[in-house]
Amino acid sequence: MSSELLRQIPKTDLMLSRPALREAGERYSRALVKAAVQSQLDALRDAAMSGALTEMPDAQSIEAAVLSSLEHGGLYSLRRVINATGVVLHTNLGRAPLGGEAAAHVAAVAQGYCNLEYDLAAGRRGSRYAHVEKLLCELTGAEAAMVVNNNAGAVFLALNTLAKGRGVAVSRGELVEIGGSFRVPEIMRESGAELLEVGTTNKTHPRDYISAMDDYGAGMLLKVHTSNFVMLGFTEEVSVRELAQIAHERGGLLMHDLGSGFMFPAEALGLHDGHAVWSSLRDGADIVCFSADKLLGTAQGGILLGRRECIERIKKNQLTRMLRIDKLSLAALEICLQYCRDSQLAAEKLPTLRMLSMKAEECRERAEALRQLIAARVPGCEPRLVEVGDEAGGGSLPGVTLPGWAVAVDFPGLSVEEAEARLRARSVPIIARVNRDGVLFSVRTLFERDGEELALAVGELWGKEK
Ligand SMILES: *Cc1c(COP(=O)(O)O)cnc(C)c1O
Numbered sequence: 052m053s054s055e056l057l058r059q060i061p062k063t064d065l066m067l068s069r070p071a072l073r074e075a076g077e078r079y080s081r082a083l084v085k086a087a088v089q090s091q092l093d094a095l096r097d098a099a100m101s102g103a104l105t106e107m108p109d110a111q112s113i114e115a116a117v118l119s120s121l122e123h124g125g126l127y128s129l130r131r132v133i134n135a136t137g138v139v140l141h142t143n144l145g146r147a148p149l150g151g152e153a154a155a156h157v158a159a160v161a162q163g164y165c166n167l168e169y170d171l172a173a174g175r176r177g178s179r180y181a182h183v184e185k186l187l188c189e190l191t192g193a194e195a196a197m198v199v200n201n202n203a204g205a206v207f208l209a210l211n212t213l214a215k216g217r218g219v220a221v222s223r224g225e226l227v228e229i230g231g232s233f234r235v236p237e238i239m240r241e242s243g244a245e246l247l248e249v250g251t252t253n254k255t256h257p258r259d260y261i262s263a264m265d266d267y268g269a270g271m272l273l274k275v276h277t278s279n280f281v282m283l284g285f286t287e288e289v290s291v292r293e294l295a296q297i298a299h300e301r302g303g304l305l306m307h308d309l310g311s312g313f314m315f316p317a318e319a320l321g322l323h324d325g326h327a328v329w330s331s332l333r334d335g336a337d338i339v340c341f342s343a344d345k346l347l348g349t350a351q352g353g354i355l356l357g358r359r360e361c362i363e364r365i366k367k368n369q370l371t372r373m374l375r376i377d378k379l380s381l382a383a384l385e386i387c388l389q390y391c392r393d394s395q396l397a398a399e400k401l402p403t404l405r406m407l408s409m410k411a412e413e414c415r416e417r418a419e420a421l422r423q424l425i426a427a428r429v430p431g432c433e434p435r436l437v438e439v440g441d442e443a444g445g446g447s448l449p450g451v452t453l454p455g456w457a458v459a460v461d462f463p464g465l466s467v468e469e470a471e472a473r474l475r476a477r478s479v480p481i482i483a484r485v486n487r488d489g490v491l492f493s494v495r496t497l498f499e500r501d502g503e504e505l506a507l508a509v510g511e512l513w514g515k516e517k
Contacts, residue, residue: 059107063088068115079121087117087126094476103472118192120478131255132480133501137455137493139406140445142484143174146344146351147403148498153349153386160382167378168207171360182381186388187356190314191329195362197355198343198384203233204341204354204374206308210242210273212368213304213338213361217270219244220263222255225275229310229446235275244271257297263302272298274336276310278446295335303359307336311345311447314391320398320408322448328356337361343380345447348403350380378463379382406495407443411454414441418456418492423501428506429513435459437488441495457484457491462512473512481508 065082066072066088077085091113099103108116124130132144140146149157170177180197181221187196199205210219226248228234239246247269249259263269272294289297291307297481298305312328313320313505331339338361343352353374365371376384390397398404422434441455442448462470470490474481481504484491492505 052104053099056104057096058108060092060099061110061113063092066092066113066117068109069110071114072117075118075121083119083126084121086120088113090126091117091120096474098433101476103469104437116478120344123478128495130479132482133498133504134496135457135481135483135492135494135501135505137439137441137453137457137484138444138496139403139441139453139496140345140443140447141496142445146342146445147348149350149383149400150402151398152400153383157350157379157382163380165378165382167381179378179381180376183385183388186353186385190388190391190501191332192358193329193332193356195357195359195361197366198376198381199353199355199371199374200376201309201344202310202340202342202349202353203238205355206237207242208365208368208370208374209306209338209340209355209361210239210244210271211370212365213306214271215243218245218263218268219248219271219273220247220258220267220269221273221275222262222288223248224248224250224252224255224282224286224304225273225277227275227277227280229278235308235314247366253282253285255289256287257289257293260289260294260297264297264303271304271306273306273308275308278310278449288443291331291334291336295337298337299335303337304337306338306340307331309339309341311347311445312341314388314397315394319394320404322407322451328354332356342445343384343387345445346403346407346443347387347391348397348401350383352376352380352384358425362375379505402498407453409455409495411456414454414456414494417497418458421492421494421497421505422458423511424502425460425506429510432460432509432513434509435488437491439484439491439493441493453495455495456495458494459488459491460509461489462509470512474508477508479504481505 067085072084120126134141134144168177168179183198184196199208228233236246247267249255249263260272274294295305307497309326309328309331313328316327328339328341338357340353340355343349343354390400398408418436422436425434437457437459439455439457440452443451467485467489470481471485474483484493
């Protein structure tokens with residue numbers, strides 16, 4: 052069956068000789084068109100081999116797919132996708148999206164030169180960190196701040212600077228793995244700090260930390276947000292305030308890897324969970340670090356806040372140079388922080404916050420609008436509204452379900468898996484949600500412009516089978 056299908060795949064040269072593709076070659080360059088044809092044919096070969104494809108599309112459809120991929124940047128490996136999963140900070144889908152104005156600001160900085168490390172007032176070399184340090188301090192009350200390329204880098208750098216060759220006490224309940232690659236014990240070993248495990252998985256008491264410092268010589272206590280899981284039942288952990296007191300009475304430091312946080316109380320967004328990053332500082336942590344691309348809602352980055360002497364030492368660490376943030380992420384971070392001066396403005400301008408604070412009622416209205424759009428565009432299709440539990444994702448609000456709504460669509464003649472795969476194979480791929488209700492488009496994570504594209508995609512899949 053599959054070998055018969057493979058034989059039906061047209062030859063590249065035959066495709067390239069078609070008038071529409073010859074003409075496209077003049078517009079885009081022949082080399083690009085050839086690459087687009089090959090990538091289209093490769094995808095068909097893969098689909099035929101895996102059994103996802105049961106019938107070879109004709110040359111005309113392949114040609115249309117090639118043209119569409121050229122037009123929509125489908126030739127690129129890294130490209131825009133439509134997130135219909137309802138997972139707001141989807142780590143596999145690039146975490147926090149930027150809003151239009153933020154993206155335009157980044158583009159403006161990218162399109163020419165910028166004062167990345169140039170002090171405009173003095174007319175000489177400046178610091179890349181200066182662009183956001185003051186803002187971060189204003190927003191959080193921190194004495195000092197700096198940013199690096201991600202939070203894993205921030206944790207590593209802080210440990211390497213402040214605890215290399217020293218014992219660092221961490222609760223056994225917080226020795227987590229995040230995103231499959233960030234493992235607290237391993238980061239700690241690589242940083243040169245010595246891990247002192249304290250307490251048990253479910254319970255850690257103040258006396259456990261005290262003993263680590265008094266009996267085993269720990270110089271730092273580290274608290275880690277257990278980002279991607281929650282422990283229920285018989286559990287106990289020590290608060291930041293208590294840990295700070297224990298550390299400071301013994302001349303040690305307290306670091307809090309918060310993972311993710313807001314610049315204002317979660318209640319300002321109508322959420323019941325999620326830390327304001329300054330609460331840890333206020334409670335006495337010497338260093339607090341978190342990702343820029345989780346709840347804060349901007350491009351990739353790791354933010355360090357804390358006591359001036361700690362931050363100054365971190366800045367002087369040679370490794371900082373290897374973990375530095377790039378100018379585009381920095382531009383995105385600065386505009387995000389400007390928005391954060393006002394929680395209402397931030398909730399309006401930052402897509403992540405807008406999506407997180409979207410109430411079920413609004414999701415329902417959006418889902419209904421999408422349902423009507425699809426029904427109008429695709430005669431015969433009867434899309435349904437389905438209640439779903441959306442997620443913050445990115446390990447940012449573990450255990451929190453965001454009540455949302457989705458549109459479910461049936462594709463006659465296609466299995467749910469086949470429909471999901473075809474949506475994913477489009478030049479603007481659609482990442483849908485699949486469960487016992489079929490293929491679902493959760494509306495929380497959709498942008499305004501995505502509706503038309505979704506309706507078009509549903510129409511094409513329907514048309515195929517008619
Ligand atoms: C996500 C996370 C990290 C890693 O942050 P990146 O920005 O992805 O490098 C580290 N610690 C905690 C607690 C996290 O949640």
